[in-house]
Amino acid sequence: MSIMLKNTINGLDKILFDEIPKGSVILVTGAEGTLKSGLVFSMMTNYIAAHDEHGLYVTLEQNVESHLRNMNSLGIKEEGGLHIFDYRDMRLEWMDSELDLIKTTEEVIDSYKEKYNNLTLFALDSLNALYSISENGNMRNKIYNFFSHLRDEDLTSFLIMESAQSRISGQFSQFHQIEHFLADGTIELGMIEGKGGVKRYIQILKMRATKHAMEKHQLTINDNGINILGPIY
């Protein structure tokens, strides 16, 4: 079974030739300002708007209001079936307690799944934030179990990960290596400087069981939202 995501972004079919298998876990990586959150949120809202399904977007980096402000400034509108969860209240009220945020995120997913049995899409913004707040002990196992949990729940998942620093230094951190091995797909977003100035790009580095383009394609944003244009050579 596949999830019909190809039509959620204008031009996505230029780089994705098949639909992605349901329950895939996809990393969306890139430097800051490369539209990682915007791309994922846009795909999810457009998918939910066209299907009688629910989605869950968990944000650790911002609260719901600032995330929505940010998305609105990109021309991306909120969609009723897409639930946004932030940890602000929990973290403020439980300041003195140590929260296992990976386990808590799994519980949050289960709670929404209990409420909406047609919850099919999940996003975490971001894995970096999750690591920075979580205890490092046994993180490899925790991440492995977290990925397994997402697959068991049959959620097509987007895990956002800022990767600029590790790419610049030429090596991924140990956690980043694990995610790349475990994920079914990796979408990289970035910026490239050419004759016409700086351009944003999108490139699918890996997508299991799905035919896709290998080239970098230009990514733009206008009043109609996010668009994928032709390849950048």
Add this chain to the structure above:
Amino acid sequence: MKTSVENVADLCEFSEDNCKKFVDRIIKTNREVFMMSSLLEKQMCGYDLIKEIFSRCDVFLSQGTVYPVLYTLEGEGLLHAEYSKGDMRSKKYSLTLSGRKVAEKDVEDFAKALEQVSLLLKR
């Protein structure tokens, strides 16, 4: 060999543990009813609710199971949330008019359902 008195004590202890296990499961599965029941009495934040249910029922509802329920009930218009005056650390939830009606009905129906289940088991 244990004496029969010790065996009975073991059995009672097991029975208590077993009973606690069922209560635990019932409350966790139906936490929405217990949370709304607590909110019938006063407005509370997520932290207060977890503490209240723990002290009343001896069951710890984890944060990841409580806050999503608060947010979805708020989204459905059954709860109203506001930050306490001078304390932006805790968001207090109270039942809206429709939330109060739903809560009262759910608590009543839930109690009836438990009675029915109990009768069914005694047959």
